[in-house]
Protein backbone atom coordinates (compact mmCIF):
# COMPACT_ATOMS: atom_id res chain seq x y z
CA UNK A 294 0.00 0.00 0.00
CA UNK A 295 1.28 3.50 -0.83
CA UNK A 296 1.05 6.03 1.94
CA UNK A 297 -1.46 8.74 1.10
CA UNK A 298 1.21 11.49 1.04
CA UNK A 299 3.31 9.61 -1.53
CA UNK A 300 0.32 9.38 -3.85
CA UNK A 301 -0.34 13.10 -3.40
CA UNK A 302 3.30 13.87 -4.29
CA UNK A 303 3.11 11.72 -7.39
CA UNK A 304 -0.07 13.47 -8.48
CA UNK A 305 1.52 16.89 -7.90
CA UNK A 306 4.62 15.94 -9.89
CA UNK A 307 2.45 14.77 -12.77
CA UNK A 308 0.42 17.98 -12.70
CA UNK A 309 3.58 20.12 -12.68
CA UNK A 310 4.98 18.12 -15.59
CA UNK A 311 1.77 18.60 -17.54
CA UNK A 312 1.84 22.36 -16.90
CA UNK A 313 5.45 22.66 -18.10
CA UNK A 314 4.68 20.59 -21.15
CA UNK A 315 1.78 22.85 -22.06
CA UNK A 316 3.90 25.98 -21.74
CA UNK A 317 6.86 24.79 -23.74
CA UNK A 318 5.13 24.10 -27.04
CA UNK A 319 5.78 27.13 -29.24
CA UNK A 320 6.27 29.42 -26.28
CA UNK A 321 8.08 32.73 -26.83
CA UNK A 322 10.90 31.52 -24.56
CA UNK A 323 11.92 29.18 -27.35
CA UNK A 324 12.02 31.32 -30.49
CA UNK A 325 13.18 29.56 -33.64
CA UNK A 326 16.93 29.84 -33.98
CA UNK A 327 18.41 31.87 -36.79
CA UNK A 328 21.03 31.44 -39.44
CA UNK A 329 24.19 33.44 -38.63
CA UNK A 330 24.72 36.94 -40.05
CA UNK A 331 26.64 37.34 -43.29
CA UNK A 332 26.10 38.51 -46.85
CA UNK A 333 24.30 35.26 -47.68
CA UNK A 334 22.06 35.20 -44.63
CA UNK A 335 18.95 36.66 -46.20
CA UNK A 336 19.30 34.59 -49.36
CA UNK A 337 19.75 31.45 -47.30
CA UNK A 338 16.65 32.31 -45.27
CA UNK A 339 14.62 32.77 -48.45
CA UNK A 340 15.99 29.67 -50.18
CA UNK A 341 16.34 27.27 -47.28
CA UNK A 342 13.56 27.97 -44.85
CA UNK A 343 10.69 27.39 -47.17
CA UNK A 344 10.38 23.74 -46.17
CA UNK A 345 12.10 23.51 -42.77
CA UNK A 346 13.40 25.84 -40.09
CA UNK A 347 17.03 26.81 -39.48
CA UNK A 348 17.70 24.15 -36.86
CA UNK A 349 18.18 21.39 -39.42
CA UNK A 350 21.04 23.49 -40.83
CA UNK A 351 22.41 24.72 -37.47
CA UNK A 352 22.91 21.18 -36.22
CA UNK A 353 25.15 20.11 -39.12
CA UNK A 354 28.95 19.88 -39.08
CA UNK A 355 29.88 19.11 -42.67
CA UNK A 356 32.90 19.41 -44.91
CA UNK A 357 32.71 21.63 -47.97
CA UNK A 358 32.15 18.70 -50.36
CA UNK A 359 29.36 17.49 -48.09
CA UNK A 360 27.75 20.97 -48.09
CA UNK A 361 28.06 21.03 -51.88
CA UNK A 362 26.14 17.76 -52.11
CA UNK A 363 23.62 19.04 -49.58
CA UNK A 364 22.91 22.30 -51.42
CA UNK A 365 22.68 20.51 -54.76
CA UNK A 366 20.28 18.00 -53.27
CA UNK A 367 18.09 20.75 -51.82
CA UNK A 368 18.11 22.57 -55.17
CA UNK A 369 17.01 19.36 -56.85
CA UNK A 370 14.23 19.14 -54.29
CA UNK A 371 13.11 22.66 -55.17
CA UNK A 372 15.20 25.17 -53.17
CA UNK A 373 15.27 28.43 -55.11
CA UNK A 374 18.98 29.30 -55.25
CA UNK A 375 20.23 31.64 -57.96
CA UNK A 376 22.98 29.68 -59.78
CA UNK A 377 25.23 32.74 -59.25
CA UNK A 378 24.78 32.41 -55.49
CA UNK A 379 25.35 28.66 -55.25
CA UNK A 380 29.12 28.78 -54.60
CA UNK A 381 28.85 31.64 -52.10
CA UNK A 382 26.07 29.84 -50.29
CA UNK A 383 28.18 26.68 -50.04
CA UNK A 384 31.06 28.82 -48.66
CA UNK A 385 28.74 30.48 -46.14
CA UNK A 386 27.43 27.13 -44.93
CA UNK A 387 30.80 25.39 -44.76
CA UNK A 388 32.41 28.36 -42.98
CA UNK A 389 29.70 28.50 -40.33
CA UNK A 390 28.88 24.79 -40.09
CA UNK A 391 32.16 23.11 -40.96
CA UNK A 392 33.30 19.65 -39.99
CA UNK A 393 35.70 20.85 -37.28
CA UNK A 394 33.37 23.00 -35.19
CA UNK A 395 32.32 22.09 -31.65
CA UNK A 396 29.30 19.83 -31.40
CA UNK A 397 25.89 21.43 -31.68
CA UNK A 398 23.96 21.58 -28.42
CA UNK A 399 20.29 21.20 -29.04
CA UNK A 400 18.16 23.57 -26.95
CA UNK A 401 15.72 21.76 -24.70
CA UNK A 402 12.02 22.25 -25.23
CA UNK A 403 11.18 21.82 -21.57
CA UNK A 404 12.20 24.28 -18.86
CA UNK A 405 15.86 24.16 -17.86
CA UNK A 406 15.20 22.97 -14.30
CA UNK A 407 15.28 19.21 -13.91
CA UNK A 408 11.90 17.84 -12.99
CA UNK A 409 11.53 15.67 -9.95
CA UNK A 410 9.48 12.61 -10.62
CA UNK A 411 8.21 9.93 -8.32
CA UNK A 412 8.83 6.60 -9.97
CA UNK A 413 6.48 3.80 -8.96
CA UNK A 414 7.91 0.34 -8.84
Ligand code: HEC
Pocket residue numbers: 337340341342343344345349350353363364367368370371372373374386
Ligand atom coordinates in the same frame (compact mmCIF):
# COMPACT_ATOMS: atom_id res chain seq x y z
C1 HEC B 1 11.64 22.09 -51.28
C2 HEC B 1 11.79 22.00 -49.85
C3 HEC B 1 13.18 22.25 -49.27
C4 HEC B 1 13.95 23.38 -49.44
C5 HEC B 1 13.60 24.64 -50.20
C6 HEC B 1 15.18 23.12 -48.69
N1 HEC B 1 15.11 21.91 -48.07
FE1 HEC B 1 16.53 21.09 -46.85
N2 HEC B 1 15.34 19.50 -46.55
C7 HEC B 1 14.11 19.29 -47.13
C8 HEC B 1 13.58 18.02 -46.68
C9 HEC B 1 12.22 17.43 -47.09
C10 HEC B 1 14.54 17.49 -45.81
C11 HEC B 1 14.48 16.18 -45.05
C12 HEC B 1 13.83 16.54 -43.75
C13 HEC B 1 13.92 15.47 -42.74
O1 HEC B 1 14.70 14.53 -42.91
O2 HEC B 1 13.22 15.61 -41.74
C14 HEC B 1 15.64 18.43 -45.75
C15 HEC B 1 16.77 18.25 -44.99
C16 HEC B 1 17.83 19.12 -44.94
C17 HEC B 1 19.06 18.89 -44.19
C18 HEC B 1 19.35 17.70 -43.28
C19 HEC B 1 20.17 16.67 -43.98
C20 HEC B 1 19.40 15.92 -45.03
O3 HEC B 1 19.88 15.93 -46.16
O4 HEC B 1 18.33 15.36 -44.73
C21 HEC B 1 19.85 19.96 -44.42
C22 HEC B 1 21.24 20.21 -43.86
C23 HEC B 1 19.14 20.86 -45.31
N3 HEC B 1 17.91 20.32 -45.61
C24 HEC B 1 19.64 22.04 -45.79
C25 HEC B 1 18.98 22.88 -46.67
C26 HEC B 1 19.57 24.07 -47.23
C27 HEC B 1 20.97 24.57 -46.95
C28 HEC B 1 18.62 24.61 -48.04
C29 HEC B 1 18.76 25.87 -48.89
C30 HEC B 1 19.75 25.79 -49.94
C31 HEC B 1 17.43 23.76 -47.98
N4 HEC B 1 17.70 22.71 -47.14
C32 HEC B 1 16.24 24.00 -48.65
C33 HEC B 1 13.45 20.13 -47.99
C34 HEC B 1 13.91 21.34 -48.41
